[in-house]
Amino acid sequence: MGLVYVNGEFVDSERASVSVFDHGYLYGDGIFEGIRAYDGVIFKLDEHLKRLYSMAKALLIDIPLTMEEMKEKVVETVRINNLRDAYIRLVVSRGKGDLGLDPYKCPKPTVVIIADKITLYPESMYQNGLKIITSTYRRNSIQALDPQIKSLNYLNNILAKIEAVKAGYPEALILNQEGYVAECTGDNIFIVSNGTLYSPPSAVGALGGITRATVIDIAKQMGIPFEEKYFSLFNVYTADECFLTGTAAEAIPVVEVDHRVIGDGKPGPITKKIIEEFRKLTTVLGTKVY
């Protein structure tokens, strides 16, 4: 049985809970981070915390810990559970209030840190690549709720995920309302065409992924040209390679989109090299737990 950090205390995971009057639960009023530890190193913890505090600022949530204190609590949560490889879920909500949605009736944000195991995709999917479809659900407009904020409002992603799973696919691509490719339900997207790597800017309606940023750095170090560019499904269908990036998924090849075979239908050479380089970095760029 693991221990979960809840508002300053470590509680058995079976008993860990938040109030039913918590606005994260009642209204999805909150944000979260998904972080990974590899062999006792928490990958890019600083980058994740920087994003968390930026998102909190955007929502006017005043996290009751400094970034340094939060960093110590994340490390302590992995350590107290004796984990070396872990998926860490850090959730900050507006906190306990009354049944109205007024955030100014929530005196103190709730902070929850969970460290556990997660396996999103089996190794075979990394070897063979994913087959995905495009969801009929469009990404919510940045004028309504900016997808750069990793909020507790994941219904847009969940509805697209339901569509994929019901159709027999592990993941779905989401377009924005203009028809540009945004990202998948839980991952950013890259395509490779004529030796250049492309990924849409976050302004398309996508999370500014930490893994995406890492892959862009890897590409630069490998001398692979990278361009941030809006692109359509046509560009995906006709790409030489395609892959997705996310903390849980890392980098995973895509070999078919909407029944269009990408390249030769196998994980591409640039994709495979990037995956190899990414895995090398995971125990180098991060914060030691032990």
Ligand SMILES: Cc1ncc(COP(=O)(O)O)c(CNc2cccc(C(=O)O)c2)c1O
């Ligand atoms: C919408 C979205 N876009 C991109 C990413 C990748 O971002 P990072 O490279 O910073 O992790 C995410 C995060 N990926 C994520 C978060 C929560 C659950 C699941 C799941 O697939 O169950 C996936 C995400 O939720």
